[in-house]
Amino acid sequence: MDIIQDYRKIIKKNLSNTIDEGYIPELGRHKSGKVREIHFKSDKIGSPIIMIATDRVSSFDHILSRCIPFKGKVLNLFSKWAFANTKDIVDNAMIESPHDNVIIQKRMKKIPFEFVVRGYVWGSMAKDYENGKREFCGIKLSNKLLKYQKLPEPLFTPATKAEQGNHDINVSFEYMAKRIGRKLSSKLKNISIKLFNRASKLAKNKRFIFIDTKYEFGLDSHGKIFLIDEANTPDSSRYCSKDEYEKFIKIEKEMASGKYKNVSELIKQKAKLKIKELSKQFVRDALIKKGFDHDSIGDIPNLTNEDVIEVSYRYITLYEKLTGNKLNFPQTNIRQELLDKLKQENYIKGGVAIIIAGSDSDLPHIKKIQIELDKYDIASIIRICSAHKQPAKCEEIVNKYNQSIEPIVFISVAGGTDALSGVVSYHSVHPVISCPPNAEKYQSCINNPPISSNSLILRPQNVAKHTAKILGHNNPEIKEIINKKKKDKIKKLEEADKQF
Ligand SMILES: Nc1ncnc2c1ncn2[C@@H]1O[C@H](COP(=O)(O)OP(=O)(O)OP(=O)(O)O)[C@@H](O)[C@H]1O
Numbered sequence: 001m002d003i004i005q006d007y008r009k010i011i012k013k014n015l016s017n018t019i020d021e022g023y024i025p026e027l028g029r030h031k032s033g034k035v036r037e038i039h040f041k042s043d044k045i046g047s048p049i050i051m052i053a054t055d056r057v058s059s060f061d062h063i064l065s066r067c068i069p070f071k072g073k074v075l076n077l078f079s080k081w082a083f084a085n086t087k088d089i090v091d092n093a094m095i096e097s098p099h100d101n102v103i104i105q106k107r108m109k110k111i112p113f114e115f116v117v118r119g120y121v122w123g124s125m126a127k128d129y130e131n132g133k134r135e136f137c138g139i140k141l142s143n144k145l146l147k148y149q150k151l152p153e154p155l156f157t158p159a160t161k162a163e164q165g166n167h168d169i170n171v172s173f174e175y176m177a178k179r180i181g182r183k184l185s186s187k188l189k190n191i192s193i194k195l196f197n198r199a200s201k202l203a204k205n206k207r208f209i210f211i212d213t214k215y216e217f218g219l220d221s222h223g224k225i226f227l228i229d230e231a232n233t234p235d236s237s238r239y240c241s242k243d244e245y246e247k248f249i250k251i252e253k254e255m256a257s258g259k260y261k262n263v264s265e266l267i268k269q270k271a272k273l274k275i276k277e278l279s280k281q282f283v284r285d286a287l288i289k290k291g292f293d294h295d296s297i298g299d300i301p302n303l304t305n306e307d308v309i310e311v312s313y314r315y316i317t318l319y320e321k322l323t324g325n326k327l328n329f330p331q332t333n334i335r336q337e338l339l340d341k342l343k344q345e346n347y348i349k350g351g352v353a354i355i356i357a358g359s360d361s362d363l364p365h366i367k368k369i370q371i372e373l374d375k376y377d378i379a380s381i382i383r384i385c386s387a388h389k390q391p392a393k394c395e396e397i398v399n400k401y402n403q404s405i406e407p408i409v410f411i412s413v414a415g416g417t418d419a420l421s422g423v424v425s426y427h428s429v430h431p432v433i434s435c436p437p438n439a440e441k442y443q444s445c446i447n448n449p450p451i452s453s454n455s456l457i458l459r460p461q462n463v464a465k466h467t468a469k470i471l472g473h474n475n476p477e478i479k480e481i482i483n484k485k486k487k488d489k490i491k492k493l494e495e496a497d498k499q500f
């Protein structure tokens with residue numbers, strides 16, 4: 001009881017201490033999944049992709065507005081546990097995990113299917129079954145099954161991965177075989193079922209039932225199969241405690257009376273018989289209660305604080321019970337903890353200057369700025385975009401960097417009428433320093449209209465120092481360089497003074 005209360009208290013305290021976005025420009029190119037933020041420097045198969053598991057939750061293929069404290073950490077910990085326990089069945093793409101929210105994997109050629117394995121008549125399958133459907137992904141089931149019932153053997157029901165906002169579509173093995181080849185399909189089916197059986201065994205050891213799951217696979221450049229993405233997490237799988245599943249005996253008895261059309265009818269009348277699963281289903285149920293389901297369109301409702309605490313609690317306790325490990329709760333701001341760890345492990349410097357220039361003809365000036373930034377050990381990224389010729393792209397670039405969770409300073413480099421400084425400083429949430437290449441004609445950017453908030457510094461050296469002061473606020477290494485430079489200069493002046 002104490003642990004329950006303590007955990008709920010910790011979660012409550014951390015309701016806003018979540019990672020809702022996870023774009024870190026220093027890590028390279030970026031794409032957002034529904035739950036993960038993916039960074040990569042190359043398209044090459046085998047090259048690293050850095051995946052940050054955020055605390056976002058998606059349901060019915062929509063991303064919800066509220067985050068679930070510690071969910072990202074828990075998902076990664078589940079995957080790491082699953083990867084470590086399945087290497088003998090199939091290799092996985094994981095390279096390392098520098099922080100609980102971060103998993104680095106080898107980039108693979110994604111196989112465009114979701115490999116779903118079901119051990120029980122549950123979820124969408126149960127709904128279809130009760131509506132009279134008997135054939136699932138080309139497999140015929142008997143008429144005698146009930147919702148929640150264990151299937152005679154695990155069922156392989158692959159689906160195609162839909163674009164964001166669309167639902168995945170179930171497909172037959174034959175369909176998959178036509179698309180990616182029969183031999184590969186058979187191999188993947190066997191691996192999926194073996195993985196499912198392994199997870200069932202691990203769950204059984206801890207008095208849990210592994211109900212169903214989905215896996216993703218990729219191929220390396222030699223065509224070797226790798227397990228990718230996440231595995232056996234409560235986002236991708238359903239679990240249930242053995243004790244909870246005891247209810248099924250009562251359900252069978254009730255159904256034998258012939259009074260109910262199906263199990264869902266029975267549960268409508270005897271709600272206590274609903275078997276509570278440990279998975280994302282709690283989120284789905286909370287939304288259904290608010291009138292939103294699989295077929296709804298429009299805005300998805302908000303979860304309440306109580307809902308959020310419950311989901312977090314369920315994810316954490318399931319993880320701890322299944323693996324026997326304890327979750328390390330963050331002691332401070334979780335975003336900062338994540339950035340600090342990546343910095344400590346040399347993945348990032350922890351702050352970045354985006355030098356945005358109106359033309360590549362400004363490169364000599366940009367290089368001068370970069371050389372000065374290097375002296376403060378500040379990472380810099382060059383972007384070329386003309387505010388006159390590509391206004392939409394400028395806005396797009398700025399909006400993308402607005403998602404960054406690491407601090408940014410924009411350095412705007414544009415000659416002539418310098419529309420760039422105005423556009424960038426209007427749209428950006430980050431500070432903007434204008435450093436036009438033609439220092440004698442700088443007037444344009446100081447005449448920007450209200451709410452354009454750029455500052456103007458003409459010397460690259462001074463731009464770098466100002467950038468260092470902004471980024472140094474939370475960065476002791478940069479602060480130290482600023483102080484050292486100051487001391488060195490003063491020492492030099494004093495020595496010069498002594499000479500005269
Ligand atoms: N090792 C890997 N190589 C290539 N792609 C990977 C690898 N691991 C994961 N991915 C891809 O990275 C993305 C992970 O993000 P996330 O889990 O948030 O996405 P999703 O919600 O499953 O689906 P979507 O990508 O459609 O938004 C997925 O598209 C997944 O297929």
Ligand SMILES: [Mg+2]
Pocket residue numbers: 033229230
């Ligand atoms: Mg995914």
